[in-house]
Amino acid sequence: MQNESEQIPVVELDSIAPAEVAELDLYQKREKIYTRQIEGFFQRIRMFTGWPLLAGYFLLPWFSWGDRQAVLFDLPARQFHILGLTFWPQDLILLAWILVIAAFCLFFFTTLFGRVWCGYSCPQTVWTSIFMWIEQKTEGSRNQRIKLDASPWTASKAIRKSLKHALWLAVGFYTGFTFVGYFIPVKELGFQFFSLDWHPWAIFWVAFFTLATYINAGWMREQVCMYMCPYARFQAAMFDHNTLIVSYDPTRGEQRGSRKRTIDPATKGLGDCIDCQLCVQVCPTGIDIRDGLQYECIGCALCIDACNSIMKKMDYAPNLISYTTENKLQGKPEKIIRPKVIAYGIAISIFVALFLYVLLSRVPLELDVIRDRGQLYVEKPNNMIENTYTVKILNMDTREQAYVLAVSGLDGLTINNNKVISLHPGEIAELPLRLNVPRSRLLAANNVIIFKVKSTSTPPLVAEHESRFLGPGPVK
Ligand code: SF4
Numbered sequence: 134m135q136n137e138s139e140q141i142p143v144v145e146l147d148s149i150a151p152a153e154v155a156e157l158d159l160y161q162k163r164e165k166i167y168t169r170q171i172e173g174f175f176q177r178i179r180m181f182t183g184w185p186l187l188a189g190y191f192l193l194p195w196f197s198w199g200d201r202q203a204v205l206f207d208l209p210a211r212q213f214h215i216l217g218l219t220f221w222p223q224d225l226i227l228l229a230w231i232l233v234i235a236a237f238c239l240f241f242f243t244t245l246f247g248r249v250w251c252g253y254s255c256p257q258t259v260w261t262s263i264f265m266w267i268e269q270k271t272e273g274s275r276n277q278r279i280k281l282d283a284s285p286w287t288a289s290k291a292i293r294k295s296l297k298h299a300l301w302l303a304v305g306f307y308t309g310f311t312f313v314g315y316f317i318p319v320k321e322l323g324f325q326f327f328s329l330d331w332h333p334w335a336i337f338w339v340a341f342f343t344l345a346t347y348i349n350a351g352w353m354r355e356q357v358c359m360y361m362c363p364y365a366r367f368q369a370a371m372f373d374h375n376t377l378i379v380s381y382d383p384t385r386g387e388q389r390g391s392r393k394r395t396i397d398p399a400t401k402g403l404g405d406c407i408d409c410q411l412c413v414q415v416c417p418t419g420i421d422i423r424d425g426l427q428y429e430c431i432g433c434a435l436c437i438d439a440c441n442s443i444m445k446k447m448d449y450a451p452n453l454i455s456y457t458t459e460n461k462l463q464g465k466p467e468k469i470i471r472p473k474v475i476a477y478g479i480a481i482s483i484f485v486a487l488f489l490y491v492l493l494s495r496v497p498l499e500l501d502v503i504r505d506r507g508q509l510y511v512e513k514p515n516n517m518i519e520n521t522y523t524v525k526i527l528n529m530d531t532r533e534q535a536y537v538l539a540v541s542g543l544d545g546l547t548i549n550n551n552k553v554i555s556l557h558p559g560e561i562a563e564l565p566l567r568l569n570v571p572r573s574r575l576l577a578a579n580n581v582i583i584f585k586v587k588s589t590s591t592p593p594l595v596a597e598h599e600s601r602f603l604g605p606g607p608v609k
């Protein structure tokens with residue numbers, strides 16, 4: 134039994150002073166990160182991965198394919214044009230395949246190379262880099278920016294800050310404008326913009342994406358990666374001891390400490406880390422990689438470039454911070470080909486093969502047959518049995534097509550309406566149809582029949598649909 138002195142005292146909430154309540158606050162104010170610009174091998178690689186993506190994003194809507202925009206997601210017409218192909222809502226299965234393949238590629242590359250996507254290609258990283266570059270051009274280097282923020286407001290400070298935000302908004306606007314240009318023909322959108330004749334929805338979406346870009350890349354930056362991105366949370370599940378990570382080598386770096394370049398660190402009991410903090414100052418998420426692997430690390434390798442520049446100055450071997458694996462750090466053998474990687478590789482190969490099969494066997498023609506559910510059949514006076522249907526033919530091809538409808542499955546079957554149907558690209562024909570069969574030709578009360586629509590083009594487009602023909606049954 135607890136004696137009285139060991140009992141936890143019960144504190145009345147009313148008795149807590151406001152200052153103590155404030156200490157219980159779970160909100161931690163964000164420390165602004167002032168990153169230092171750094172040049173280096175991995176920074177150059179980032180240029181080669183980031184710029185083509187940016188150029189692709191900004192330029193693609195301006196290209197034409199035939200008489201229309203090369204990539205256009207035309208939502209009102211429910212058509213998605215990608216280069217020479219037109220996809221319809223009926224093709225959503227292809228989108229599902231693409232998403233599945235993209236997800237498995239992400240698993241595959243994350244297992245092998247860690248957070249390469251985050252560090253080199255994620256739009257949040259790429260756009261944040263652009264915004265940081267603008268910041269450096271308008272407000273100066275890291276130290277100049279720290280000084281500027283701490284200084285009182287002057288005309289020069291106001292001009293620099295205004296210029297930075299104006300440029301951020303300009304990039305945000307062009308990003309939003311381009312994004313909407315994938316859904317509304319971008320030349321039409323540009324014409325609306327210059328003639329000040331904007332559609333309200335176009336204004337809304339461009340403004341929305343302008344602000345989203347401005348806030349995410351200008352203000353929130355690493356907060357998006359740390360608190361909002363789900364991938365940052367679950368990617369650890371794909372990591373193993375052979376996954377590439379950015380890591381500091383403590384056995385080589387410690388005991389860290391400053392020293393003169395000419396001094397042999399061993400004589401002072403020092404490792405190779407001169408504790409210059411450059412790796413921390415370049416880090417876009419503001420972490421110290423020397424504290425070990427942290428979930429905030431996006432694997433951008435800026436700290437590797439920073440540390441290698443110091444190692445070069447000190448005449449030490451490079452890669453005190455490097456891309457490595459946990460196994461390598463622990464002196465264990467590394468393994469690139471492992472069961473998880475093989476499994477992801479096989480899954481990707483299967484899904485890509487299935488996707489290609491679905492894509493290549495896809496016929497840009499849709500046939501739908503709905504049997505009239507109001508009546509089973511009609512017995513006509515001449516001993517004929519009649520069933521009625523509604524047939525829908527959708528021309529998903531990019532060319533105008535002429536179609537002929539035929540029905541098979543029962544002898545003596547006649548169609549009341551089988552003229553040639555001409556359809557423009559994207560046009561749907563809805564035909565009421567009556568089929569007649571002599572009662573003597575019925576095989577059963579419920580007969581399988583096949584509707585077949587075929588274009589007159591070469592090679593022809595063909596679609597089939599199975600349906601039922603009902604009647605009183607065969608003559609006994
Ligand atoms: S620790 Fe290094 S690799 Fe990780 S985010 Fe910071 S700079 Fe990039």
Ligand code: SF4
Pocket residue numbers: 381386389405406407408409410411412413423439440441443453454
């Ligand atoms: S940049 Fe290299 S030397 Fe400088 S503190 Fe970081 S790890 Fe140490």
